Amino acid sequence: MHEMSIAPAILDLARQHVPKGAALRTVRVCAGPLRAIDEQSMQWAWQALMDEQSAGPIALELTILPWKMRCSECGAEWESAEAAWRCSCGSTEVRPSGSDRLQLVSIEVDDVETPMLERSSSCRSR
Amino acid sequence: MQVQVVQNVLKLNDEMAALNRNRLRQAGVFTVDLLGAPGCGKTALIEATLRRLVPRIRVGVIVGDLTTQRDADRMARFTDHVVQVNTGTGCHLEAHHVMEAMARIDVGSLDLLFIENVGNLICPVGFDLGQNVKVGMFCTAGGDDKAAKHPYIVQESSLLLLNKTDLLPHLPFNLQLFRDDVRRLNPAVQLLELSAVTEVGMELWLAWLEQQRSMKTNNKEKKSCIQNHSVLS
Numbered sequence: 001m002h003e004m005s006i007a008p009a010i011l012d013l014a015r016q017h018v019p020k021g022a023a024l025r026t027v028r029v030c031a032g033p034l035r036a037i038d039e040q041s042m043q044w045a046w047q048a049l050m051d052e053q054s055a056g057p058i059a060l061e062l063t064i065l066p067w068k069m070r071c072s073e074c075g076a077e078w079e080s081a082e083a084a085w086r087c088s089c090g091s092t093e094v095r096p097s098g099s100d101r102l103q104l105v106s107i108e109v110d111d112v113e114t115p116m117l118e119r120s121s122s123c124r125s126r
Numbered sequence: 127m128q129v130q131v132v133q134n135v136l137k138l139n140d141e142m143a144a145l146n147r148n149r150l151r152q153a154g155v156f157t158v159d160l161l162g163a164p165g166c167g168k169t170a171l172i173e174a175t176l177r178r179l180v181p182r183i184r185v186g187v188i189v190g191d192l193t194t195q196r197d198a199d200r201m202a203r204f205t206d207h208v209v210q211v212n213t214g215t216g217c218h219l220e221a222h223h224v225m226e227a228m229a230r231i232d233v234g235s236l237d238l239l240f241i242e243n244v245g246n247l248i249c250p251v252g253f254d255l256g257q258n259v260k261v262g263m264f265c266t267a268g269g270d271d272k273a274a275k276h277p278y279i280v281q282e283s284s285l286l287l288l289n290k291t292d293l294l295p296h297l298p299f300n301l302q303l304f305r306d307d308v309r310r311l312n313p314a315v316q317l318l319e320l321s322a323v324t325e326v327g328m329e330l331w332l333a334w335l336e337q338q339r340s341m342k343t344n345n346k347e348k349k350s351c352i353q354n355h356s357v358l359s
Contacts (some may be wrong), residue, residue: 001249002217002218002248002249002250002252003219004215004216004217005216005218005220006135006136009135009138009139010135012132012138012295013133013135013137013138014131014304016147016313017129017131019129019131022127029135033277033278033279034251034252034278034281034282035252035278036248036251036252049205083273083277085310088271092310092352093310094310095310095311095313096277096310097281097283098277100252100282102134102135102136102252103131103132103133103134103135104131104132104133104134104135105130105131106128106129106130106131106132107128107129107131108127108128108129109127110310111127111179
């Protein structure tokens, strides 16, 4: 349950980026598969943190990047939520690889009077 | 309103780990973060290693457990430089645990520091502590599917150990399957098979430690001291 210690790290970092006077409403986080984050556990840990701190409601939007698989036999490449062990060609010579990213991508805050540059952000697999 | 951030969530941990790493590097201490499931033999391996190396090499141990001082008591039979960290409910060590523990030992007097992480194959993997290397440990009693089921530790470790090989004749453990899973997940990682109890295979582990230390320890005086006093030399 490393999600329990990751949740406060997300909240602390997000709060550092909240403009003065604004309220934090949503945090968007991106995690590579090597971080071994379970989405349900992460949401549970986040909710426990909200309850503990009487914070919120602040939504956590979590994107977990897929594993990338490559078959050494036929060269096929594909992505999957789970590390796969068999290629459609029948070979078990499949190598999973993944990112170890764990990033706060963006936050959503209530509007404040000071105009801020609004930029799109995304969580892309590298 | 959206505010773009794009920052590492574990920034604070990583910054503290960098401070630990810098201090350990300046002190010329080679540091191993040992990871593995509860009961796989992490403590037994460190005990066997201490038995071979101390007092010729000055070794410290930071050991993480949810509760009890039992592992620290076991290690204290071999070295005075032992700190037990109790994490309470925490399933892994973080850089601040190591920083606090380092304040309780004379880091400058050490050649080698083991950080025995809390027994867990998943959670500790993603937390930098300031170590030189992460060593992942499996054991035959845990089953031959554990590497495949825990790709994170296989891919993030500098070395993998398979402990309790003395039990192989008594277990339905498919060694070739385990080796193949490791190779598929991380073709570059070295796998050493040993028994911390019978000490079969310990020479390979000690040789790996020696090689890594001489490669990664900057302090020339300590480096030559280790080489001169090595059990392998």
